[in-house]
Amino acid sequence: MNLLEKLFYSPPGQAIAGKAGLPEPPVLRRGPVWPDGPIVVASLGSGTLAADTLRLLGRATTEPVRDDAEPVPGYPGKIGALVVDVTELRRLVELEQLRAVLRPAVRALEGSGRIVLLARAPAEVDGWEAKAVAQALDGIDRTVGKELRKGATTNLIQVAPEVTPSALASTLGFLLQGRSAFVAGQTWQVAPADAPAVADRPLAGRVVVVTGAARGIGAAIARVVAGQGAQIVAVDVPAAGEGLSATANAIGGSALQLDITAADAGSRIAAHVASRYGERIHGIVHNAGITRDKLLANTDAARWASVLEVNLAAQLRINQVLLDSTVAGGLADGGRIVGVSSTSGLAGNRGQTNYAASKAGVAGLVRAMAPDLAERRITVNAVAPGFIETEMTARIPFVQREIFRRTNSLGQGGKPVDVAETIAYFLEPASAGVTGQVVRVCGQNLVGA
Numbered sequence: 001m002n003l004l005e006k007l008f009y010s011p012p013g014q015a016i017a018g019k020a021g022l023p024e025p026p027v028l029r030r031g032p033v034w035p036d037g038p039i040v041v042a043s044l045g046s047g048t049l050a051a052d053t054l055r056l057l058g059r060a061t062t063e064p065v066r067d068d069a070e071p072v073p074g075y076p077g078k079i080g081a082l083v084v085d086v087t088e089l090r091r092l093v094e095l096e097q098l099r100a101v102l103r104p105a106v107r108a109l110e111g112s113g114r115i116v117l118l119a120r121a122p123a124e125v126d127g128w129e130a131k132a133v134a135q136a137l138d139g140i141d142r143t144v145g146k147e148l149r150k151g152a153t154t155n156l157i158q159v160a161p162e163v164t165p166s167a168l169a170s171t172l173g174f175l176l177q178g179r180s181a182f183v184a185g186q187t188w189q190v191a192p193a194d195a196p197a198v199a200d201r202p203l204a205g206r207v208v209v210v211t212g213a214a215r216g217i218g219a220a221i222a223r224v225v226a227g228q229g230a231q232i233v234a235v236d237v238p239a240a241g242e243g244l245s246a247t248a249n250a251i252g253g254s255a256l257q258l259d260i261t262a263a264d265a266g267s268r269i270a271a272h273v274a275s276r277y278g279e280r281i282h283g284i285v286h287n288a289g290i291t292r293d294k295l296l297a298n299t300d301a302a303r304w305a306s307v308l309e310v311n312l313a314a315q316l317r318i319n320q321v322l323l324d325s326t327v328a329g330g331l332a333d334g335g336r337i338v339g340v341s342s343t344s345g346l347a348g349n350r351g352q353t354n355y356a357a358s359k360a361g362v363a364g365l366v367r368a369m370a371p372d373l374a375e376r377r378i379t380v381n382a383v384a385p386g387f388i389e390t391e392m393t394a395r396i397p398f399v400q401r402e403i404f405r406r407t408n409s410l411g412q413g414g415k416p417v418d419v420a421e422t423i424a425y426f427l428e429p430a431s432a433g434v435t436g437q438v439v440r441v442c443g444q445n446l447v448g449a
């Protein structure tokens with residue numbers, strides 16, 4: 001912390017901040033923790049998917065209160081979450097039913113409470129009105145999320161028609177638990193899949209490679225994914241060797257000193273896995289990334305190339321090698337590829353043309369690869385972090401940093417663990433129906449989310 005920052009976060013500094021209208025950010029519920037209060041389930045039709053999925057997850061549910069009666073009823077106490085099945089809504093007038101269950105719930109929601117809507121994607125419904133209604137739900141999700149307080153969030157899951165409770169369980173469970181603390185206002189898609197049951201240590205014995213694991217988000221990913229039982233291959237540049245060993249040693253993983261831009265990076269990863277573990281990789285997390293920020297007017301070829309090389313080109317080459325089924329230590333069928341994009345790539349960010357190009361490219365890559373790898377049951381997804389407190393963001397000037405930190409629905413920066421938990425969810429075998437997704441972990445940035 002620099003001097004200005006120390007002053008800002010000191011008790012007098014905070015008192016001044018409070019007077020200036022900057023509220024103390026809420027403490028978010030994190031980890032594999034369910035809401036305290038009851039989980040309310042409402043079905044606006046005959047569907048039972050939400051209730052069936054929660055039963056599979058071993059959670060009790062209660063009935064909703066609707067505000068279509070007089071006097072307007074309320075819940076007797078705080079509620080932990082509201083899950084609404086709106087998959088059968090097709091007509092504009094039917095949205096009133098959603099308003100009638102949302103309103104009392106919004107008022108009764110506990111801190112870090114959850115609202116989750118189960119819907120159909122516009123492409124899955126027929127007719128102009130039905131498609132408009134499906135899109136309207138997205139607007140409701142994002143707007144209610146911006147109105148909630150005390151760390152509560154909304155998310156929208158678009159479930160394909162044949163999705164079973166077992167295919168939905170990992171996503172619904174993730175969104176209701178504290179693991180999704182910094183994930184807000186997002187739209188998720190779940191496709192039918194033969195998904196195994198959600199497990200406590202779902203990655204037991206599986207090998208997962210994490211690049212850029214010496215510090216920051218990468219170190220958190222290694223820690224969280226190891227906590228799910230995985231054997232971690234932690235990759236980082238030789239210059240970060242000390243941090244890399246610390247990460248690997250703390251979790252009983254192995255360290256591989258490697259610059260991912262090396263031409264033979266993919267084959268060195270595969271060779272390490274084959275010789276060390278004698279099996280194939282379950283997942284690779286392409287987390288290593290760099291920034292070389294300048295306005296485009298000052299961006300030379302070297303700044304341009306280095307960022308695109310590390311953040312995108314290296315992944316393309318490594319994937320190509322690991323996806324070759326004849327390479328020992330390559331990616332197993334049913335495996336997982338997870339990219340790390342950025343809200344800068346999705347929304348654009350002044351001074352980051354090179355970085356935004358690389359991170360939007362990661363999103364494009366994920367969407368392109370997912371259908372091509374479906375036959376091998378390999379899923380490809382990405383997280384797009386917003387402002388996360390790491391050494392990378394510690395370099396942003398203080399005032400600008402404080403603005404980035406606060407301009408989201410949760411009023412604070414995220415933690416590396418928030419990104420790591422979302423990645424761990426993608427890696428779960430139970431997330432087999434989730435592919436081609438780019439999900440922001442940004443606390444619902446006011447810009448573009």
Ligand SMILES: NC(=O)c1ccc[n+]([C@@H]2O[C@H](COP(=O)([O-])OP(=O)(O)OC[C@H]3O[C@@H](n4cnc5c(N)ncnc54)[C@H](O)[C@@H]3O)[C@@H](O)[C@H]2O)c1
Binds near residue numbers: 240261287343
């Ligand atoms: N911190 C944020 O707010 C934020 C926001 C959006 C996206 N991201 C992305 O998340 C990822 C991790 O970010 P972070 O904040 O932890 O960054 P960081 O700078 O703290 O860590 C990045 C790690 O990647 C390693 N690395 C860099 N180049 C490499 C190379 N050629 N080969 C191997 N390893 C290499 C670094 O040595 C470092 O250990 C990056 O892809 C970043 O772009 C971060």
